[in-house]
Amino acid sequence: MTSTERYLVISADCHAGLPSEQYRDWLDPEFRPAFDDHLAERRAMISQLMAGDEDFARRWEEENAEGLQGAWDAGRRDKELDQDGVAGEVIFPDADSVTGGASPPFGAGLGGALDIPPDRAFAGAHAHNRWLAELCRDSPERRAGIALVPVTHDPVRAEAEVRWAHDQGLRGGILIPGMWGTYPPYHDRVYDPVWAACQELGMPVNAHSGPAPRHEYGEHLGIYASEAVWWASRPLWFLLWSGVFERFPELRFVVTESAAYWAPDLLWKMDTYFAGSHTTKKMVKRLRGSLRMLPSEYFDRNCFIGASTMTRVEVDRRYDIGVGNILWGNDYPHPEGTWPHTVEKLRDTFGDVPVEETRQMLGTSAAAVYGFDPGALAPLVARIGPTPADLGQTPEAAAGWERARTGARAWLAGLPPVDYDPAGS
Numbered sequence: 001m002t003s004t005e006r007y008l009v010i011s012a013d014c015h016a017g018l019p020s021e022q023y024r025d026w027l028d029p030e031f032r033p034a035f036d037d038h039l040a041e042r043r044a045m046i047s048q049l050m051a052g053d054e055d056f057a058r059r060w061e062e063e064n065a066e067g068l069q070g071a072w073d074a075g076r077r078d079k080e081l082d083q084d085g086v087a088g089e090v091i092f093p094d095a096d097s098v099t100g101g102a103s104p105p106f107g108a109g110l111g112g113a114l115d116i117p118p119d120r121a122f123a124g125a126h127a128h129n130r131w132l133a134e135l136c137r138d139s140p141e142r143r144a145g146i147a148l149v150p151v152t153h154d155p156v157r158a159e160a161e162v163r164w165a166h167d168q169g170l171r172g173g174i175l176i177p178g179m180w181g182t183y184p185p186y187h188d189r190v191y192d193p194v195w196a197a198c199q200e201l202g203m204p205v206n207a208h209s210g211p212a213p214r215h216e217y218g219e220h221l222g223i224y225a226s227e228a229v230w231w232a233s234r235p236l237w238f239l240l241w242s243g244v245f246e247r248f249p250e251l252r253f254v255v256t257e258s259a260a261y262w263a264p265d266l267l268w269k270m271d272t273y274f275a276g277s278h279t280t281k282k283m284v285k286r287l288r289g290s291l292r293m294l295p296s297e298y299f300d301r302n303c304f305i306g307a308s309t310m311t312r313v314e315v316d317r318r319y320d321i322g323v324g325n326i327l328w329g330n331d332y333p334h335p336e337g338t339w340p341h342t343v344e345k346l347r348d349t350f351g352d353v354p355v356e357e358t359r360q361m362l363g364t365s366a367a368a369v370y371g372f373d374p375g376a377l378a379p380l381v382a383r384i385g386p387t388p389a390d391l392g393q394t395p396e397a398a399a400g401w402e403r404a405r406t407g408a409r410a411w412l413a414g415l416p417p418v419d420y421d422p423a424g425s
Contacts, residue, residue, distance in 0.1 A: 006385030008363035008374055010088035011081075012306040013208075013256050013329025013337075016135060016145075017095035017102040017109070017128065018072050026127040027105055034120065035105050042103075057098045060335050067340055068333050071095035071102055074138035081142070084330060084342040085386045087377045088142045088363070090172050090306070090370055091135075092208055092256065093128055095333060104128035108148050110210035112177025118153035125150055126161065133168035141376040144172035146206055151176050151194050152183035159193045166201045171371045173204030173252070178211045178232040186235050187242030195248045204252040204369055206306075207235050232258040236303060237270070243290040245302040252369055256306025257331065261313050263305060264320035268411045270295035275415040294418065296409065300325065304369055309338050310349055310361075319408035323357050327366040343386050352397040355388050 021039055024032055061068060070077035072095070081089060093109035096102035107113040108124030125148035136143040147165035151158040151174070162174055174194075176186075184190050198205050209232040217223040233255050245251060271294050276284040291298070300322055307314055308329035318326060331337025338345040350358050367374055374381075388394075 004387060004389070006381050006387050007085075007359060007391075008088075008367065008377060008381050009086050009342075009385060010090070010327075010363040010366040010370075010372060011086045011330045011332065012090045012254070012327035012366045012370070013308040014089040014091050014332045015093065015095045015334060016071055016077070016091045016132065017093050017104065018131060020103050020105075022072075023105045023124075023127050023131070026131045028123055028126075031105070031120065031123040038106055056335075060098055064333070064340070068096075071333055072135070074135055078139055078142075080332060080340065082380075082384045084332070084339050085384050085390075086330060086332070086342065087380045087385060088144070088367070088370075088372045089332070090144045090146065090256075090327075090329070090366065091132065092146055092175065092206070093132075093148060094210070098335060104148060108150065110175070110177075110208050112152065112179065112211055113150060114152065114177060114179060114181040114183070114211075118150065118157070121150040121153050122157060122161070124148075129161070129165055129168070129170065133165075133170055136169055140169060141373060142380065144370040144372065145170040146172035146175050149174040149176070149194075151191060152180045155190050155194050159197045162194060162197045162201065162203060166203055171203070173198065173206055173254075173370075175206050175208060176235065178207050178209075178234055179213070186238040186244075192244075192247070195244055195251055199248045199251045202371060204254050204304075206254045206256055207232050207258075208255075208306075209257045229258045229262065232256075233262065233266075236299075237266070240270070240295055240298050240303075241289065241291070245298040246290055246292060249301070251302055252304065253302055254304045254306050254327065254369065256327075256329065257308040258305070259314065260305045260307040260310065260321055260326060261317060263299075263322075263325075264317055264409075267296040267299055267320070267409070271411060271415060275418050294412075294415075296412070304365070307361075309336065309345070312349060315349055315353060316404070318353075318357070318361070319405050323360050324365050326361045327369065328362050343390055346386065347391045351392040352400070353393065354398040354401065355393060358388070358391070358393070 027035055067080050070080045094103050103109045105124035105127050106116050106120045108121055113121040129147045132145045136145040147170045149158045149161045209228050212224055212228055212231045236255055273280045274295055304325050304327055306327045306329050308331045330339045330342050332339040
């Protein structure tokens with residue numbers, strides 16, 4: 001692979017969905033009357049939430065009217081991806097993050113529908129999954145759809161939905177809510193059949209920003225903005241410390257659109273605690289539980305960050321995060337993403353990053369996690385993929401990273417020796 005070869009770009013964070021009212025035809029008939037009531041309630045809620053930001057929503061929708069139709073139109077979608085240089089995409093729900101007008105029934109999208117009965121949660125999720133499977137049948141080589149699976153409401157029924165989604169070609173895996181409300185938290189073994197099915201079928205488990213206890217924030221949106229990343233990332237340490245990645249070593253877990261800057265500090269803290277630092281010596285055996293490796297080793301093997309619209313801060317910390325654990329995303333068609341100016345944004349962010357590291361973060365790691373076939377995408381990449389020159393990359397510009405690379409995860413050198421056998425402790 002040469003330094004002039006075009007990049008395989010896979011967005012690990014795209015969104016698709018119908019205008020909310022159009023999901024009615026994809027619902028089982030017995031849920032349609034309740035859905036009509038839900039729509040009326042949702043319109044009133046959106047009107048309240050949008051107070052003060054209507055001008056931005058109007059301008060965004062007017063300026064990008066054609067491109068936004070790609071949220072549900074496969075042909076338009078491919079055109080927008082092509083223009084952005086994106087060959088493959090991982091597809092989450094909730095295509096409209098401005099007015100909320102393209103969300104699955106009953107709140108079954110990013111929010112996880114925690115506050116509604118299980119039958120409605122599964123009905124809304126299944127309606128979206130049916131539609132998404134149909135969308136992914138158009139250009140299947142470039143789409144990895146993520147199924148909505150209300151794991152908290154009923155793990156047994158959730159396992160069945162996982163298997164149905166796999167059979168329908170939704171190879172992006174499943175989306176679990178960052179919050180679980182009154183249901184069991186993710187350390188509970190009641191979810192093990194779901195994790196086992198995902199491991200067996202090669203279905204990644206995904207969490208995505210969005211859910212948070214908004215009722216606690218009042219009118220102070222800055223509180224939500226300060227906590228949104230934490231809520232979406234929280235399942236990671238619940239799964240890790242409870243031994244899920246020990247029991248299911250091939251399970252892949254991805255935290256998406258939740259930034260990546262926090263990962264090195266989290267890994268440093270968890271490794272230090274696990275090794276028996278001054279602050280944890282008194283409880284280290286109980287803290288370790290059934291783990292047989294450092295937390296950072298489980299992270300490297302099992303965990304990935306869908307780092308949508310990466311910042312320079314995160315690029316600078318990529319060696320501490322793990323270059324191979326970072327999956328870039330353009331967040332199409334959300335306004336906080338890089339679409340429709342992706343190549344320009346990539347140039348700003350990756351201009352001095354070594355080419356092979358850029359290849360990992362922009363596409364090859366996501367291809368491995370989500371099961372894309374680079375060979376099947378090669379003709380498309382040859383036509384639309386950006387080159388290192390397009391990103392302004394030169395060997396000279398990339399030469400300054402050796403110190404950062406060799407000094408990565410410096411805390412590991414200071415850990416005491418860890419010789420731990422859970423069975424014998």
